[in-house]
Amino acid sequence: MSKNMVRGYSRRGFTLIELLVVIAIIAVLVGLLVPAVQKVRESANRMKCANNLKQLGLALHNYEGTNGSFPPVCTISQSAQSTSYSAQALILPFIEQDNLNKLIDFSKPYTTQVAVSGVRVPVFLCPSEIKDRPDTSIAGIVHYPINYAVGSGTWFQFDPVSGSSGNGAFAVNRRMKIADFPDGLSNTVGISETKAYTPVVRDGGKPTGLNVAMPNTPADVLAFGGNLTPDLGHTQWLNGIIIHTGYTHTFPPNTPTVQVSGGSSYDVDFTSSRLGVTTTQTTYTSITARSYHSGGVNSCLMDGSVRFTSNSVGRDVWRAAGTRAGGEVAGDF
Secondary structure, eight states, X not given: OOHHHHHHHOOOOOOHHHHHHHHHHHHHHHHHXXXXXXXXXXXXXXXXXXXXXXXXXXXXXXXXXHHSSOOOSBOOOSSSOOOOBOHHHHTGGXXXXXXXXXXXXXXXXXXXXXXXXXXXXXXXXXXXXXXXXXXXXXXXXXXOOOSEEEEOOSSEEEOTTTOOBOSSSSBBTBOOOGGGOTTOGGGSEEEEEOOTTEEEEEOOOOSOSSOOOOOSSHHHHHTTOOEEEEEEETOOTTBXXXXXXXXXXXXXXXXXXXXEETTEEEEOEEESSOTTTOSSSOEEEEOOOOOSXXXXXXXXXXXXXXXXXXXXXXXXXXXXHTOSSOOOOXXXX
């Protein structure tokens, strides 16, 4: 074979420009694919989250069918400092966690239940939660966070002097019966999402007394003052104190309440006085429903149905959905 024929069959490699074009095309395809994969994953997470809430809603009704009432948000002494188990802890037998329930001695404080407090309960956690990890900040006991909090009304929580409590589906020292929901179970939100390790402003002691008007803005809440504790809220599923296992309808879902401290900004929850710590001061809380889902939160109504609530829901509509007997027309949310 001649040299000319050999040259005719030789293969030419890619030029640098051609190679760069191929790389650019691949980069564009990857750039299009990654958001699509993330969108599919988040859609699956949101569906799983809604399914968790359906299980919790069913558990509440099974609890009510067995006990004749729904559990309290917490049970607090009016005359002495005390602790409380959460409503979520009380429904363990109804979410296929009876073995875990049997490990708890409910006659003793939750702080003694070191074999239980750090257990991860899957149905208490949204798959989109980015801080799905144990809380080891307290010496001698490990806690595990929770994303699904019980509705504790709009603002006021408890007055240890009179014993009066809030207007939500769940309240301090109150075991609600179905008859306690004249607004209707299908018009009252019972459980919604929160984020684990939410910063909390607490113990400012204000406002005081009964019948304090609800704040109009997050700035009004922060004006009451208090001490900032980062990474505190919703880190203890066993603890009935509302900053851990409750939330309020003070503001619509994912409304920022931004406290600036030490050059950093924190999206905070608020409690004027810690339940179980004071026997004289009233407790008001602003604990916002939050999630990592785009545009809103999943919520479970007291009839067991689950819906997605947009961040843009009207404030008054959201507040109406958080009360059991307010007499409001809740509207769409």
